[in-house]
Amino acid sequence: MKRWTTGEVSKQRNISVRTLRYYDQINLLTPSFKDDNGKRYYSEDDLFTLEKIIILKSLSLPLDNIRDILDELSYRQILVSHYNYLQEELSKLQASISNTTSLIHMIDLEESFSWEHVSRLVRNSDNSSKKWIDYFQEDERNFLQEIIPNLSNNDEITQQYIAVLQRIEWCIKYDRKPESDEGLDVALKLIELTNENFQGDTELMEKFWEIRKLPAEETGLYPISEEVLEFAERCIEVHFKLC
Amino acid sequence: MKRWTTGEVSKQRNISVRTLRYYDQINLLTPSFKDDNGKRYYSEDDLFTLEKIIILKSLSLPLDNIRDILDELSYRQILVSHYNYLQEELSKLQASISNTTSLIHMIDLEESFSWEHVSRLVRNSDNSSKKWIDYFQEDERNFLQEIIPNLSNNDEITQQYIAVLQRIEWCIKYDRKPESDEGLDVALKLIELTNENFQGDTELMEKFWEIRKLPAEETGLYPISEEVLEFAERCIEVHFKLC
DNA sequence: CTTGCAGGTTACGTAGCGTCATCTAATATA
DNA sequence: TATATTAGATGACGCTACGTAACCTGCAAG
Numbered sequence: 378m379k380r381w382t383t384g385e386v387s388k389q390r391n392i393s394v395r396t397l398r399y400y401d402q403i404n405l406l407t408p409s410f411k412d413d414n415g416k417r418y419y420s421e422d423d424l425f426t427l428e429k430i431i432i433l434k435s436l437s438l439p440l441d442n443i444r445d446i447l448d449e450l451s452y453r454q455i456l457v458s459h460y461n462y463l464q465e466e467l468s469k470l471q472a473s474i475s476n477t478t479s480l481i482h483m484i485d486l487e488e489s490f491s492w493e494h495v496s497r498l499v500r501n502s503d504n505s506s507k508k509w510i511d512y513f514q515e516d517e518r519n520f521l522q523e524i525i526p527n528l529s530n531n532d533e534i535t536q537q538y539i540a541v542l543q544r545i546e547w548c549i550k551y552d553r554k555p556e557s558d559e560g561l562d563v564a565l566k567l568i569e570l571t572n573e574n575f576q577g578d579t580e581l582m583e584k585f586w587e588i589r590k591l592p593a594e595e596t597g598l599y600p601i602s603e604e605v606l607e608f609a610e611r612c613i614e615v616h617f618k619l620c
Numbered sequence: 621m622k623r624w625t626t627g628e629v630s631k632q633r634n635i636s637v638r639t640l641r642y643y644d645q646i647n648l649l650t651p652s653f654k655d656d657n658g659k660r661y662y663s664e665d666d667l668f669t670l671e672k673i674i675i676l677k678s679l680s681l682p683l684d685n686i687r688d689i690l691d692e693l694s695y696r697q698i699l700v701s702h703y704n705y706l707q708e709e710l711s712k713l714q715a716s717i718s719n720t721t722s723l724i725h726m727i728d729l730e731e732s733f734s735w736e737h738v739s740r741l742v743r744n745s746d747n748s749s750k751k752w753i754d755y756f757q758e759d760e761r762n763f764l765q766e767i768i769p770n771l772s773n774n775d776e777i778t779q780q781y782i783a784v785l786q787r788i789e790w791c792i793k794y795d796r797k798p799e800s801d802e803g804l805d806v807a808l809k810l811i812e813l814t815n816e817n818f819q820g821d822t823e824l825m826e827k828f829w830e831i832r833k834l835p836a837e838e839t840g841l842y843p844i845s846e847e848v849l850e851f852a853e854r855c856i857e858v859h860f861k862l863c
Numbered sequence: 864c865t866t867g868c869a870g871g872t873t874a875c876g877t878a879g880c881g882t883c884a885t886c887t888a889a890t891a892t893a
Numbered sequence: 894t895a896t897a898t899t900a901g902a903t904g905a906c907g908c909t910a911c912g913t914a915a916c917c918t919g920c921a922a923g
Contacts, residue, residue, distance in 0.1 A: 384869065398871085399911060414919070415871055440910070453724065460720045463713055470710050477703045481696065627900065641902085642880060657888065658902055683879075 380418035405444045555611040564612040623661035798854040807855040
């Protein structure tokens, strides 16, 4: 059975030696063997555990929480929660990107660049209130709740829709046609959204209408017109034909 | 002219009062007025500056660097660099997601879940070596270089392609047809990649061939077959028709 | 024999705040 | 008018996840 020294593990996993020693110190990852001089030797199992730790860390879990749950979760559970987390981040990022492009557009057009616009955009994109525990599945949560507190949550999907709708509004306002590059962009986002969050067009449309019905303060949008919906549909029509 | 107190700003921008006081303390954002009791009052300009700071912070810039460059950069420059950063993050995230799904697939199939596979995947996705300075444009960099060091960089786009190719290989291996949901996924990613990173199919194909020519150790892939390319093309053919 | 390298320990430093403890001024309520 | 609450202020200490420096050890190479 092969064993690895700190230096080897450090290079392989791209982690500092100091980190490994620290993990040993706080009893997060104690190497399965130490020789007479105190040299650490890591087994293959240790490396798998380290992998787990790295993944859980990327969920922004504090190390002592990781230590608490490490043994209770299977590799698959960890990966699935990691996957959920990543998808969530993706949503946020895409919303952020939309907002940022909107702002840049506004500056470039040198008009309507008011404090109102900025704060409305930023307010929508900023508050991230989901926590790592939300990325675990229900049954796992039940167990986890006993160890650690819980949290509120926020509809990120809605935010994504809002972002798309804002882009469409921009297009209409500045006379970009559905046939333009911007129209293609909109179409792509829409397809992505339907594909990732729902399974078909029915739900998509429902979501659209739900958002439309929300009061303006809540969505951060000026009231949404029929025009917008038509624009959206035409974007997809023009650029893609689903077979 | 309206002025805001710490508490008001705190709520509006979703920042702790402590943070505001800290920024004052380190001379990052000093409110334009203080009354006899030392109460801080922020002007509209102050709020814009705060916005800039928040954006720059989201680039993971340390606060003292932000202080140094804050006055030198226009709002537009900051937003553009922020946008570049976000796009970069998006690439990484997508690669991460692909890798994670691959791993989950492997576990689910309960075969070939060797250390080799895991480490190959993780090694590819892990090392993030771009730094915030890379997200500024050339002329801005020249100026910035005088203040702060510089860094290497890594071909993230290649990594994205690798991720897609890996998914295709998985499809072929487990007999998922281009017509399946997985095929649709692949098609979506491919369209996204062509649309975001290049402008047309020509470059896409070049990139594909470039990667194919790379030795296996570098790409982290088993040699890529004609089969893969055909599969990719069919995915797009089957699911989308560009008009 | 020393030199260098890979390992070790101990201990202090860091960023960006959170979190007391304590104080003041202004306003609301009894 | 007395008091309680609120929103502000200022230290000062605490925290995470390590980086970094100082110094020691064991071993192979020159």
